Amino acid sequence: MAALTIKQLRYLDALARHQHFGQAADACSISQPALSLQIKELEAITGTALVERGPRTVRLTRIGEDFVRKARQVLVAVDELEDLVRAAHGPLAGRFRLGVIPTVAPYLLPSTIAALSERFPDIELEVRESVTKSLVADLLESRLDAAIVALPISEQALREFALFKEDFVLVRPSSDAEKPVPSPDMLRTMRLLLLEEGHCFRDQALSFCEIKKTQPRQLMEGSSLSTLVQMVGAGMGVTLIPEMALNLETRSADVSIARFPSPTPSRTIGMIWRKSNPLADHLMQVGAIVRGLGNRKNR
Amino acid sequence: MAALTIKQLRYLDALARHQHFGQAADACSISQPALSLQIKELEAITGTALVERGPRTVRLTRIGEDFVRKARQVLVAVDELEDLVRAAHGPLAGRFRLGVIPTVAPYLLPSTIAALSERFPDIELEVRESVTKSLVADLLESRLDAAIVALPISEQALREFALFKEDFVLVRPSSDAEKPVPSPDMLRTMRLLLLEEGHCFRDQALSFCEIKKTQPRQLMEGSSLSTLVQMVGAGMGVTLIPEMALNLETRSADVSIARFPSPTPSRTIGMIWRKSNPLADHLMQVGAIVRGLGNRKNR
DNA sequence: GATAATGATAAGATTTTCCAATGGCTGCTC
């Protein structure tokens, strides 16, 4: 009986992801028949139907689900094996996939990319912007090498590396400039503009105002901090933004900003990666660089 | 650039184990050149010398060591993937590699093999007898599916499944039959025959007598319980044996046995396997069967 | 019912992988 190959597992992973033979084949840079054959071979080896070919859809069978889950563990281990070789080859080189949450990305990424490219000339940076939940999933399945998020994450398999703390500041219409800085209690009665569901910064802001998630409440929602600030400028309410976003977002808006007295709301930004990632040493170097950039911006 | 294959990792694993191309090739059932080529290919892919070809020896390089360690993680995951398929195929079938410690094996194995073969007709049993430390290492690297040892093991990655408790009994020359049963303190002054270093039963016996490992002491050592009992019969001292060994070992020896009053020395025998092993359900069935056998013998 | 989408199948070319035989190096023996 023929043996399992890594290739087959990669193909199956792609198929499970795309639920489509053609697209999965594209993702693997092979022809569709090649992928079909390998999947078929895999099913022959295991003696099990892993994929359910519906008339219009491709799905995994019950066993197929379990199989893919375990197969991904194999692929993660293989990736780490390759990283181990990379790590042995001196300074960080080759593909480096970094995830960043949207409320940090625009402010930190430009300088980060520049600094990393300078420090590691042979690096091939791939940056993905997404919410924490998705980044963590990608990390765990080795589709990312590291991610920059708000700590803590509390995921057993991930290492957390704190970068810097950033305060939240209040953004309100310029007409409010002279008014006293509202307390959390007062904030709760104002029209608070927030990011849409899924952004961690949304939850952090809500938490500061001691508003429970389930509490029904009329909030305006925006998809980016930039949008929020513009909405504030248009007099639609007030919002919180992290300090780092201050310069960029409030420059061209007719708003006033106010800092909260102690206890100042804040969050800790950090970098995370799989504990088992053999690139750990290099990742800490990257972290140290980003930490330097963050502290400068945050001042 | 070509990609890593599972085959290459298996070959490298074998090479690391045998430190010899020819023998490793044999172990993989391929010719020596085939293995040489794959190793060479692996080194080309990684761009690193993994193996150090000495004049008379084959060794791994520093990176090679790390690489093999990680590679074995991959192979374990692959094995578990295959087990997952097995588990889905109904009752336990195919190769089942069971390790047993030497102080349990002769008394439990015959009935166990019979019972398992009857319950799982398609099973291909492979039994290995070795000391706990070696069994645990084999389990962790997926060279065993399960092992029967004395609990606890306290290894993070292993699941422990208690089977039964067995008391220790004293074996002494038949001329001592009428003497009172010695206390641990008294035992310490007698010539105690023990298994050689490495057997867990040795440590358990020493522990009962409250003899510290480092304590210099003249002990006779035997390589099997059978030998120990024969030595007792020859008047060379006394020994402890687990209850299960009683019938078999004392039948043909001129010795008397004595049971200890409470607190009776004892140990718990259990089955262990990797927590991540997908065969868990089947393994628990196996455990339940062995438990039944053990309790019957132990009575 | 024609059409477009999708996966399976077929045929042929290419690449990979293997074995058997052989070569070259090293240390050992007499």
Add this chain to the structure above:
DNA sequence: GAGCAGCCATTGGAAAATCTTATCATTATC
């Protein structure tokens, strides 16, 4: 130190695997 034995690398050719292109079969959609 010549011969020998052990061991890994190399070579050549055959067998197997894998891929691509082209084509077919099925089915939902209009």
